[in-house]
Amino acid sequence: MNSMVAFRCLHSKIALNLAKQNLRNVSALCATRKAQNSLLSKAIPVSTILSKYTSSDHSHSKLWTAERVLSAALIAVMPASFFVPLPAMDYLFALSVIVHIHWGMEAIVVDYIRPSVFGNVIPKVSLAALYLLSILALGGLFYFNYSDVGVTQAIRMMSKI
Amino acid sequence: MSLLRAIAGKARLSRCMLRPLPVSVNVLSSKHDLRESSTEESRKFFERNKQLNRPMSPISPIIINPPLTTVLSISHRLTGLSLSVLVYGWGISEIYARSNFAQQLDMLQATFPSSFLATIKFLVITSFAFHFLNGIRHLAWDMGYGFTLKELYLSGYVVLSITLIIAAYALSSY
Numbered sequence: 001m002n003s004m005v006a007f008r009c010l011h012s013k014i015a016l017n018l019a020k021q022n023l024r025n026v027s028a029l030c031a032t033r034k035a036q037n038s039l040l041s042k043a044i045p046v047s048t049i050l051s052k053y054t055s056s057d058h059s060h061s062k063l064w065t066a067e068r069v070l071s072a073a074l075i076a077v078m079p080a081s082f083f084v085p086l087p088a089m090d091y092l093f094a095l096s097v098i099v100h101i102h103w104g105m106e107a108i109v110v111d112y113i114r115p116s117v118f119g120n121v122i123p124k125v126s127l128a129a130l131y132l133l134s135i136l137a138l139g140g141l142f143y144f145n146y147s148d149v150g151v152t153q154a155i156r157m158m159s160k161i
Numbered sequence: 162m163s164l165l166r167a168i169a170g171k172a173r174l175s176r177c178m179l180r181p182l183p184v185s186v187n188v189l190s191s192k193h194d195l196r197e198s199s200t201e202e203s204r205k206f207f208e209r210n211k212q213l214n215r216p217m218s219p220i221s222p223i224i225i226n227p228p229l230t231t232v233l234s235i236s237h238r239l240t241g242l243s244l245s246v247l248v249y250g251w252g253i254s255e256i257y258a259r260s261n262f263a264q265q266l267d268m269l270q271a272t273f274p275s276s277f278l279a280t281i282k283f284l285v286i287t288s289f290a291f292h293f294l295n296g297i298r299h300l301a302w303d304m305g306y307g308f309t310l311k312e313l314y315l316s317g318y319v320v321l322s323i324t325l326i327i328a329a330y331a332l333s334s335y
Contacts, residue, residue: 068303071296098252101245108238116200137252144255148262161266161278 067103074100081152090150094141102134229317237295240288247285283331290327294320 074096081093106127113126141151149157210217223231258265269278298316301307307316 068300072300075293075297094252097248101241101248104241105245108242133249133253136256137249140252140255144252144262148255154262157262157266159282161270161282 067100070096070100070103082156087145087150090145090152091142094138094145094151098134098138098141101137102130105130105134229321230313233295233317233320237292237299240292244285244288244292279335283328283335286331287324287328291320291324294323 077092077096081089109123109126109130113123115123144154145151148154260268298307298320301316307313
């Protein structure tokens, strides 16, 4: 019941925000008559406004971008860690690889361990387990960097066997 | 003329104000229902086919004769997943490790036959090469490039060829 009320409140809030946003757009756009020709091209597309206000989690599109930025950065970070002999590079390598893996595994868990197949509990438990494993793996590699030869040196050693 | 423009401007203004609202309200209220109705839709589809006694192929054609794009797509996940398992296994086992890395490598070589380790190494190199190259292909898509069917297959064959060259090189160095 409460959630229904909250849901409705959210809707009216969204509608109000939309109206405000459009008023702002309109007043800005109609400010000069010269700008009339570009009125339509300047208007913010409905989809942009919608996606801004309807997404349940506002950070998702930013998360998507962050995943891609990290993937692209890895192309440079991985070879750089082998050429730049700094302990910090081992930590950067471990952190970026683990976060990349975590996001990839998260996509796999969300795609295949679905509520419609496994019910409501198992998907949540799986995701929680993934977070736990990621934190342990990151901690393990950091510990290895601190107490042993470091990940890049270890990969060099592994490649020689 | 200016009167006309003013009227047109007003009409546009009111359209601007009104246009998004009905659409958005529609989308808002049906956002949740859409997902529900799609599962409902597929349930009806399977029920109807069952009632009509229609034969169902046990295996989808995409499994019997998968196109290159499908193979590369699932391989990207599989290679990523297998490399992940190795990295996580390594990272987590280092928490419990009681010896340094050089000793761990010695223990590995004493426990497993060298052919096994060489096979693992070959698989890791090949998987990584494929995942790396296909990942660049994915990033190109994410930036909006390479979506025509021709480009999809061309980039797919390029990724596959370079992976095979690296695999051959890895094999030849044993």
